Amino acid sequence: MSVTLRIGRGTLNGLTYLGGLAQLGGRAAYYTVVAPFRGRPLRLDRAVHQAMAVGVEALPILSLITFFIGVILALQGAYELRKFGALHYVASAVAISMTRELGPLMTAIVVIGRSGSAFAAEIGTMKVTEEIDALETMALNPIQFLVTPKFLAMVFMMPCLTIWADFMGILGGSLFGVTSAGFTFPGYINATLDALYLRDIVSGLIKSVMFGMTITAVGCYEGFSTGAGAEQVGRSTTSAVVVSIFLVIAVDLLFTALFYFTGGK
Amino acid sequence: MPDATQPEPIISVRDLRVRYGEREILHGISFDVLRNETLVILGGSGSGKSTLLRTLVGLEKPSSGEIWIKGSNIAHISTSELNQIRMRLGMSFQGGALFGSMTVGENVALPLREHTQLEDSTIQIVVRLKLEQVGLAGFENYRPSQLSGGMKKRAAVARAMAMDPEMLFFDEPSAGLDPIIAAGIDNLIVKLKRAFRISIVIVTHELASAFLIADRMVLIDKGNIVAIGTRDAMRTSTHPRVRQFLDRIAEPEVGAEMDYLQMLTNDSPSEPR
Numbered sequence: 001m002s003v004t005l006r007i008g009r010g011t012l013n014g015l016t017y018l019g020g021l022a023q024l025g026g027r028a029a030y031y032t033v034v035a036p037f038r039g040r041p042l043r044l045d046r047a048v049h050q051a052m053a054v055g056v057e058a059l060p061i062l063s064l065i066t067f068f069i070g071v072i073l074a075l076q077g078a079y080e081l082r083k084f085g086a087l088h089y090v091a092s093a094v095a096i097s098m099t100r101e102l103g104p105l106m107t108a109i110v111v112i113g114r115s116g117s118a119f120a121a122e123i124g125t126m127k128v129t130e131e132i133d134a135l136e137t138m139a140l141n142p143i144q145f146l147v148t149p150k151f152l153a154m155v156f157m158m159p160c161l162t163i164w165a166d167f168m169g170i171l172g173g174s175l176f177g178v179t180s181a182g183f184t185f186p187g188y189i190n191a192t193l194d195a196l197y198l199r200d201i202v203s204g205l206i207k208s209v210m211f212g213m214t215i216t217a218v219g220c221y222e223g224f225s226t227g228a229g230a231e232q233v234g235r236s237t238t239s240a241v242v243v244s245i246f247l248v249i250a251v252d253l254l255f256t257a258l259f260y261f262t263g264g265k
Numbered sequence: 266m267p268d269a270t271q272p273e274p275i276i277s278v279r280d281l282r283v284r285y286g287e288r289e290i291l292h293g294i295s296f297d298v299l300r301n302e303t304l305v306i307l308g309g310s311g312s313g314k315s316t317l318l319r320t321l322v323g324l325e326k327p328s329s330g331e332i333w334i335k336g337s338n339i340a341h342i343s344t345s346e347l348n349q350i351r352m353r354l355g356m357s358f359q360g361g362a363l364f365g366s367m368t369v370g371e372n373v374a375l376p377l378r379e380h381t382q383l384e385d386s387t388i389q390i391v392v393r394l395k396l397e398q399v400g401l402a403g404f405e406n407y408r409p410s411q412l413s414g415g416m417k418k419r420a421a422v423a424r425a426m427a428m429d430p431e432m433l434f435f436d437e438p439s440a441g442l443d444p445i446i447a448a449g450i451d452n453l454i455v456k457l458k459r460a461f462r463i464s465i466v467i468v469t470h471e472l473a474s475a476f477l478i479a480d481r482m483v484l485i486d487k488g489n490i491v492a493i494g495t496r497d498a499m500r501t502s503t504h505p506r507v508r509q510f511l512d513r514i515a516e517p518e519v520g521a522e523m524d525y526l527q528m529l530t531n532d533s534p535s536e537p538r
Contacts, residue, residue: 125365126364129360129362129365130358130359130360130362131362131363131364131365133319133324133358133362134356134358134362134363134364136323136324136351137322137324137351137354137355137356138351138375138376138379139348139349139351139352139376139379139380140375140376140379
């Protein structure tokens with residue numbers, strides 16, 4: 001196959017994939033936002049159940065990871081800052097990197113690993129065992145039944161998790177700040193609050209909602225496109241993780257650029 | 266019971282063709298399912314019988330032809346119209362297809378919860394009733410993973426019966442079960458058939474259960490109907506393909522063996538150096 005043909009095919013496949021994602025996301029959004037007003041009630045109990053799995057159960061690992069990230073950010077920042085004798089800027093460096101970038105991103109990575117993969121595996125297994133077909137023959141819409149609760153749970157839980165991640169990261173930074181940069185703990189928190197604008201936090205939260213939608217769409221889409229056989233479930237799960245990470249980074253780039261060019265001082 | 270009253274078809278299939286991509290699976294199939302009869306679709310592996318069943322319940326789209334169910338051609342109706350018809354049918358899948366995240370009782374209750382306005386206490390009663398009918402009384406709080414293969418099939422039948430359907434579809438009801446359990450499922454189907462006014466379509470390759478259950482039979486081979494008739498007509502048929510299937514005569518394999526030999530000699534990698 002010639003190179004141009006390959007590039008063309010690859011581009012076409014990529015666009016088809018994005019189209020499928022957009023379609024799935026659109027239909028999930030329809031059943032979340034529009035359909036409840038047309039007499040198809042939301043499955044709040046399932047959404048709550050999903051929210052527990054996506055959000056609450058992720059807290060321990062997310063806390064640990066973002067705490068470490070906070071310490072790492074402080075160490076890396078301090079490495080450069082101490083050359084200028086500006087070690088007291090460590091607090092603001094950690095606060096801004098955490099809220100604007102690493103809080104939402106690390107949350108997304110943890111959620112992809114815990115939930116994005118689980119969505120693909122769950123729906124993929126249901127596809128293989130004909131449970132999706134069973135839903136359809138019972139006149140139940142698989143997207144409304146399976147995707148909408150996940151969608152709702154993710155859109156709600158991602159910002160919550162991100163806030164927590166921001167907080168834990170700052171706490172991690174304070175460990176370095178208090179032990180090695182001459183801050184008192186209240187002093188570190190004050191320096192953090194002085195450095196942060198509401199805009200920093202909100203831009204991170206907007207990103208996290210976008211990440212949540214991306215992860216749900218990719219996980220469920222991969223699940224639904226599972227072929228026959230158990231090994232296909234493994235394939236779906238793997239590609240749900242890989243594609244989610246890639247698309248989350250792409251969405252991150254898009255929104256970071258957007259915030260940079262629209263948010264000039 | 267067959268041919269007792271005027272035969273009124275509840276499902277009419279006309280010149281049905283189904284293809285997966287390039288490959289055509291069903292090459293123009295026509296038959297009727299009469300009201301309250303039990304029709305068994307017989308066929309070997311790969312004959313297209315499962316595809317036929319999936320198409321009848323709207324899981325596959327026909328490439329051409331018509332499927333009339335209760336006066337609607339389901340090949341050309343919207344999803345919401347199709348769902349109206351689906352509320353009147355029940356389907357029991359090969360592996361049961363019970364939802365693993367719910368208990369057996371919740372599985373049976375699901376269509377009732379979603380499609381009816383019944384009180385929760387009423388739904389509980391219906392669930393117990395349906396489970397009792399399939400011999401699973403007292404199992405409503407079990408998970409599907411805690412049930413044996415035969416019990417899963419019974420639970421799937423209870424779920425299919427939940428909405429009191431007019432039509433019941435079975436995909437390989439005895440597949441993967443030992444002869445005793447399979448006979449139990451056969452008896453269950455015969456019991457349902459006697460107890461309820463219901464049309465049943467069963468896809469199977471088990472001859473013994475087919476002759477036990479069926480009012481009429483359709484034999485499908487390579488995507489075409491070979492024969493259709495009452496079970497006695499089938500039993501006495503002289504059609505060579507029917508006889509071959511019923512008498513369980515293996516396909517002559519000489520040609521296949523020659524192909525295999527040729528494949529081995531042609532494609533075998535050259536001697537290792």
